[in-house]
Amino acid sequence: MAKKIPEINASSMADISFLLLIFFLVTTSMDVNKGLARRLPPPMEEDKELDDSEVNERDIMEVKINWENKLLVEGEPLDVRELRAKAKEFVDPAITGENMPVVADTILPEPFGKQPFKNKHVISLQTDGETSYQAYLEVQNELVAAYNELRNECANKYYGKSFVELEEAEQKNIEAIYPVKLSEAEPKRY
Amino acid sequence: MPALNTSSLPDIIFMLLFFFMSVTSMKEVSYKVQIQNPEATELTKIEKKSLARYVYIGSPMSEYREKFGSETRIQLDDAFAEVSEVGPYISNEWGAMSENDKKQMTVSIKADKNTQMKVITDVKEELRKVHALKINYAAVERTSY
Numbered sequence: 001m002a003k004k005i006p007e008i009n010a011s012s013m014a015d016i017s018f019l020l021l022i023f024f025l026v027t028t029s030m031d032v033n034k035g036l037a038r039r040l041p042p043p044m045e046e047d048k049e050l051d052d053s054e055v056n057e058r059d060i061m062e063v064k065i066n067w068e069n070k071l072l073v074e075g076e077p078l079d080v081r082e083l084r085a086k087a088k089e090f091v092d093p094a095i096t097g098e099n100m101p102v103v104a105d106t107i108l109p110e111p112f113g114k115q116p117f118k119n120k121h122v123i124s125l126q127t128d129g130e131t132s133y134q135a136y137l138e139v140q141n142e143l144v145a146a147y148n149e150l151r152n153e154c155a156n157k158y159y160g161k162s163f164v165e166l167e168e169a170e171q172k173n174i175e176a177i178y179p180v181k182l183s184e185a186e187p188k189r190y
Numbered sequence: 191m192p193a194l195n196t197s198s199l200p201d202i203i204f205m206l207l208f209f210f211m212s213v214t215s216m217k218e219v220s221y222k223v224q225i226q227n228p229e230a231t232e233l234t235k236i237e238k239k240s241l242a243r244y245v246y247i248g249s250p251m252s253e254y255r256e257k258f259g260s261e262t263r264i265q266l267d268d269a270f271a272e273v274s275e276v277g278p279y280i281s282n283e284w285g286a287m288s289e290n291d292k293k294q295m296t297v298s299i300k301a302d303k304n305t306q307m308k309v310i311t312d313v314k315e316e317l318r319k320v321h322a323l324k325i326n327y328a329a330v331e332r333t334s335y
Contacts, residue, residue, distance in 0.1 A: 010197065010200065011196070013199075013200035014196065014199040014200045014203055016200075017200050017203035017204050017207060018203055020207055021203060021206055021207045021210065024207060024210050024211055024214070025210060028210065028211075028214035033235060033236050033239060033242075033298075033328075034233040034234065034235050034236070034328070034329065034330070034331070035230075035233060035234070035236065035298060035299075035326040035327050035328040035329050036230050036232060036233060036234075036326065036327040036329055037234045037296075037324075037325075037326050038325055038326070038327065039323050039324060039325070040314060040317060040318050040322075040323040040324075040325055041318065041323070042318065042321065042323060043318045043319055043321070127307045127311070128307065129306060129307060129308035129311075130306050130307070130308070131306070131307040132303065132304055132305070132306065132307070133228055133301050133302065133303055133304065133305040133306075133307060133310055134228045134229070134303035134304065136307055136310070137228045137229075137230055137303075137327055137329060138228075138229075138230070140230075140327070141230040141231055141232050141329075144232045145231060145232045148232055
């Protein structure tokens with residue numbers, strides 16, 4: 001009769017895997033890898049003259065944050081919570097007016113056809129050296145949110161989907177109507 | 191009373207282990223600066239973590255206070271750095287990357303929410319100089335105003 005092979009004692013397996021688990025819990029982090037994605041403008045060429053002649057007063061929305069983290073939009077104080085609506089109004093080509101940016105037309109593939117858009121609008125953001133990062137990010141967030149909401153509305157209207165669900169080519173079309181034009185001026189230094 | 195059958199316990203624990211392995215990420219560095227993440231709502235995830243480089247900005251942790259003071263400092267990898275070192279650090283990281291990876295590289299700015307903008311602006315200027323234009327301001331989801 002063949003000798004019965006004894007089974008491997010697996011009772012310590014649980015302990016070993018517990019140990020591994022605890023090791024991973026300690027060394028890893030539930031780190032935030034989320035953030036507000038932005039693109040910086042390319043560096044300015046030194047010998048290049050600034051060309052202000054083509055920029056119209058009405059095409060610019062001036063947003064300033066002072067050292068007290070207070071907001072000044074177009075020369076008037078504003079709450080951060082109202083900034084999103086204001087920025088949307090400014091970028092939306094459907095809303096025109098004396099102080100609103102010039103509207104131009106662009107030809108886009110179907111289903112758009114001829115589309116009006118505010119081709120020259122610029123939102124200019126200026127901070128003070130002592131502005132807090134949180135205040136700055138809140139403002140950036142609201143401005144990005146304004147663009148995102150407009151793009152989503154447009155995507156829903158034409159494709160019946162939200163902007164992020166669209167194909168790349170479809171996204172490009174919408175981006176053409178709502179180009180993100182956020183300029184950050186050099187901060188004032190005292 | 192028969193003993194409780196624990197033979198499936200290792201499997202359960204392993205499952206837990208794999209769960210944690212997949213949802214968490216290895217710590218990139220040990221923080222030398224204190225960072226309280228700012229809050230925002232329009233957050234996007236960094237797509238390729240391996241192509242992300244981090245710039246940490248905050249005041250030094252208490253154990254480094256004596257040596258470095260409590261002024262806002264910048265941390266690159268595992269060491270404190272000056273603003274002027276940010277540019278060279280990024281170009282150095284680029285050296286080992288392929289053309290395609292370079293385009294996709296994101297610089298994540300992890301700054302404390304009370305940092306003054308002048309520091310952030312200086313860092314951004316440095317990044318612009320070396321053409322590292324794709325950036326990401328690390329933040330956490332805002333739950334309430």
